[in-house]
Every structure is written in structure tokens, then in C-alpha cells.
Amino acid sequence: xxxxLWAFSDLHIGHPQNRRLVETIRPTSDEDWLIVAGxxxxxxxxxxxxxxxxxxxxxxxxxxxxxxxxxxVAGDPCTLRGEERYRHLVEVCRQAGVAxxxxxxxxxxxxxxxxxxxxxxxxxxxxFRPPGTATKEEGLALAHAAGVVCSDExxxxxxPHPSRDAWCRxxxxxxxxxxxxxxxxxxxxxxxxFPLVRQPTKVLTxxxxxxxxxxxxxxxxxxxxxxxxxVYGHLHIPRTTHYDGVRFEEVSLGYPREQRRRGGLPxxxxxxxxxxxxxxxxxx
Numbered sequence: 223x224x225x226x227l228w229a230f231s232d233l234h235i236g237h238p239q240n241r242r243l244v245e246t247i248r249p250t251s252d253e254d255w256l257i258v259a260g261x262x263x264x265x266x267x268x269x270x271x272x273x274x275x276x277x278x279x280x281x282x283x284x285x286x287x288x289x290x291x292x293x294x295v296a297g298d299p300c301t302l303r304g305e306e307r308y309r310h311l312v313e314v315c316r317q318a319g320v321a322x323x324x325x326x327x328x329x330x331x332x333x334x335x336x337x338x339x340x341x342x343x344x345x346x347x348x349x350f351r352p353p354g355t356a357t358k359e360e361g362l363a364l365a366h367a368a369g370v371v372c373s374d375e376x377x378x379x380x381x382p383h384p385s386r387d388a389w390c391r392x393x394x395x396x397x398x399x400x401x402x403x404x405x406x407x408x409x410x411x412x413x414x415x416f417p418l419v420r421q422p423t424k425v426l427t428x429x430x431x432x433x434x435x436x437x438x439x440x441x442x443x444x445x446x447x448x449x450x451x452x453v454y455g456h457l458h459i460p461r462t463t464h465y466d467g468v469r470f471e472e473v474s475l476g477y478p479r480e481q482r483r484r485g486g487l488p489x490x491x492x493x494x495x496x497x498x499x500x501x502x503x504x505x506x
Contacts, residue, residue: 223253223331223332223335224251224253224332224333225249225251225252225253225254225255225281225332225333226249226250226251226254226255226332226333226494226496226497227254227255227256227257227330227332227334227339227411227494227495227496228249228254228255228256228257228280228492228493228494228495229256229257229258229259229413229453229471229473229492229493229495230247230256230257230258230259230455230473230474230475230491230492230493231258231259231260231261231288231415231453231454231455231456231473231474231475232259232260232261232288232455232456232458232474232475232476233258233261233262233263233272233475234261234262234263234290234475234476234477235262235263235268235271235272236263236264236265236268237477237478239478239481240475240477240478243475243491244272244275244276244491245275246491247276247279247491247492248279249279249280249281252281253281253332254280254281255280255281255282255283255284255328255330255332255339256276256280256282256283256284256492257283257284257285257286257339257341257411257413257453257473257495258272258273258276258283258284258285258286258320259285259286259288259413259414259415259453259454259455259473260285260286260287260288260289260290260291260415260455260456261288261289261290261291261415261455261456261474262285262288262290262291263290263291264290264291264293264295264298265295265297265298265300266298266299266300266310266311266314267298267299267300269291269311269314270314270317270318273285273314273315273318273320274317274318276320277318277319277320282319282321282328283318283319283320283321284320284321284328284339284341284413285315285320285321285322285341286322286323286341286342286343286413286414286415287308287311287322287323287343287415288415288455288456289345289372289374289378289415289434289456291307291311292304292307292308292311292378293373293374293377293378294307294377294378294379295377303379303381304379304380304381304382304383304389305380305381305382305383305389306381308343309324312324312325321339321341322341323341323342323343323397326404327339327340327341327404327405329408330411330496332496332497333496333497334450334496334497334498335496336408337408337409337410337411337450337496338404338405338406338408338409338410338411339410339411339413340401340405340410340411340412340413340447341413341414342397342412342413342414343393343397343414343415344390344393344394344397344414344416344437344439344440345386345387345389345390345393345416345437346386346387346390346416346433346434346435346436346437347386347387347390347391347437347438347439348361348362348387348433348434349433349436349437349438349439350420350423350432350433350435350436350437350438351432351433352364352365352429352430352432352433353429358387358433361430361433362433364430365430365431365433368428368430370428370430370431372431372434374386374434390437390439391439394437394439394440398443401443401446401447405447405448408448409448409449409450410447410448410449410450411449411450411451411452411453411495411496412443412444412447412449412451412452412453413452413453413454414440414452414453414454415454415455415456416435416436416437416454416456417435417436417452417454417456417457417470417472418436418440418441418443418444418452418454419436419440419441419444419465419470420432420436420438420441421463421465422454422457422459422463422470422472423435423436423457425459426457426459435456435457444465444466444468444470445466445468449468450468450469450496450498451468451469451470451471451495451496451498452468452469452470452471453471453473453495454470454471454472454473455472455473455474456474457472457474458474458476458477458480459472459474460472460473460474460476460484460493469498471493471495473493475491
């Protein structure tokens, strides 16, 4: 097998410019695979359109959900909430031939492999709290006072779980058990919309937002589960970093205004994950 394993996230195709950009995405060979690390769009129709398009073009697409796919917003004919919405998204993936966190982990056998690709869905639990706060309630109060409140508080419903952090803890326990039993002896590429470690959030200009960006419960997963790379998005700060010797790739497209502020996407919309790119080309 030849080909390249590519990745991107935070497509946000509700923005016409981003939708047009996604329409231009094509593989470089018939054996290219693509990771989509969440935030495709806010409506079920948009998610189905994008994953269907990409699923037809790439040999394999692997998707991990972002928070925006889980939103239940006005104007979306699909009014499912919480767990039911997530399960419906999984069915949308299966109809498009896209691997989700509920499917067997695919194995990349191309250059840089064999490597298990593990799409994850673990959410966040408010443990990335602002400095000086000791509880979720204190962190949220500080965020409200600063005017930095994630829209998830209003449109990402955890039903039937009592809270988003309770849903996160349930997903972490389920995912941890599966990773422990299904990876075998192969290294992994861990794929999650939110960063698995807190360090990437240290550069946020609004540190109060970090509490919607992950959980301390996954802080050692890149080591425990032998990650060759960790792919994530959500922060809209595309870059390559290393923690404990493991490569972390933040692969967000972001909103059009952010792309303009960065001067566009000089290395293209997709980030190469495997084979590992030369160090001087890893960053956008």
C-alpha cells in the first residue's frame, strides 16, 4: 500500500468560503486516507454532505465528532439531542463509508505504518479550569464574568446524562477500556476533536475558554497507548508541537476571518500525518 494519511478539522461549512474550500479537497493518490477531527458543521445535512463527498474521494475517511456536530440548533430539521444525536451521526458516517469512534479501528498499512487509527469521543469535563479556581462552578463564574462562555452551554445537550462532564466521564471510561483491549501491539494515531493534554490551551488569548477544551483524564493517553501522533482541532490554532516526545498536530481550518488573519493556508488545507513530514514542513 502506498498513499498518504492526511488530516484536517473545524471545517465549519456553514460558512460559504469554507464549503467551497471543502469542495476542492481531493486526494493525491487513489490510496490516500483522510482524518476529519470534528466540527464539520452544525446541521445534520451539512455533516452528511461533507462526509459523503469526502468519503467518495478518499480510500478511507476517519471521523471524530466535534462539539459543533453535537449542537441542536434552530433551523436544523434534525432535533435530536445528546446521545441520540451522536448515535445518528454515527449512522450518517456508516452510510458514507466513514469510520467513527463506534466502529472497528482501521489500520493504516501505508508509509509510516502499520498504525492503528483510533477516533475518540471523550468531550470535556471543565478540569482545564482557569488559574485560581478549584471547582467547575468557580471556573464557569469566572468565564461568565469575563464574557467568555462557550455556546455549548446553550446548544450542546448531554441527554440522558445529567451534565456534559458526566457524559465525558462515561465516554472516557468506555474509550479507555476499548483502547486497552483493541490496540494490540501496534502504535496508534489518536484522533480527538479536543486536545488530550492541557498544554496546547496555554496559548489561548482567553484562558477562561480552556475549560471547554478537554479533560485531565486523558493526560497520559499519548504515552499509555503508544501514540505515533495525536491529531486534534477545536482551538483554531493550527500547529505542530511535541509533548513527551510525541507529535501533536492541531489541524483546524478555522473560520474564514482566522484564515485571512493567518494569510490563508500556505501549505494547503490538509496536514500530512503519515508518513511523518520533514520537520521543516510540519507547520502551516
